[in-house]
Amino acid sequence: MKSLPKIELHHHIEGAAPPAFVRALAKQKNMDISGIFDERGGYHYDGFLQFLDVYEAATAPLSTPRDYADLVTAVLEEAAEHGVVYLESFLSPDFCGGRDVGAWKEYLHAMQDAANAAEAQGITLRGIVTCIRHFGPEAAIETARCAQETAGDWVVGFGMGGDENAGHPRDFAYAFDMAREAGLSLTSHAGEWRGPQEIRDTLTHLKVARIGHGVRAIEDAALVEHLAETGVVLEVCPGSNVALGVYRDFASHPIARLREAGVKVTISTDDPPFFHTTMTREYEELARAFGWDEGDFSDLNKVALNAAFCDENTRARIA
């Protein structure tokens, strides 16, 4: 499983920061963030809202473009070891320069340089600029401006994560319109914490091609049919859903039922160290739960390849 080539579309760069990496930066900067770790040194949180708090606290020591470049280097090295050949990662101007366009460009260029150097390990990174829902619509518009100013063949998309219970998708339509007009492809987290209606509203108001998670579509047969018919792609992160308690275990996760219904599903880790996962572990657990074999994973990777937001030259190179 480890050596199978993998395409991963749903991944948060800060969420992939190894605890030891964050601890070392905090020590170097004399910051006390010991409260976010458990006794074994891993991230410690209880429930989704505390996860979001710990996640944000873990970004505090990541305060310079150089820190983010080092993070990209560490993350890509680890992902490449698990066979990831192409990764789309959510990048947050909220944490990289406080949504100031000039500062954001410095962070972005540092991350791009690190990613270019990592190509030698056989892994390609592309960025999806991401707003954070619970920071509100105004912050989302500032984030979209950062996305507009850096859209191209490396920043390929615009997305939204954060607390799905904050606000309504229509509140973020303006930010998504800005990103669409800049030529960016779109995705938003939905149907992780809220039900089918949230997925419908996200499709209506934000006109996204992909949905982050989207797994709770399974609660509405008509929506499942609609997703299958229209080819909306779900960025499914089973290990994340199990770790955060959306589903009890892999066996009760709806990914296999969604796939059988003809929905385009893909597999990702979301925030690997927070959920004690890797792409290898996701594959192993799915193989165990559903009997999926190399042929299944090859088919799932073809879906992911076609759903990637990169340009056609990049797609052909990673195929």
Ligand code: ADE
């Ligand atoms: N940001 C990082 N991980 C997330 C998740 N699973 N849901 C919403 N926002 C997130």
Ligand code: ZN
């Ligand atoms: Zn996510």
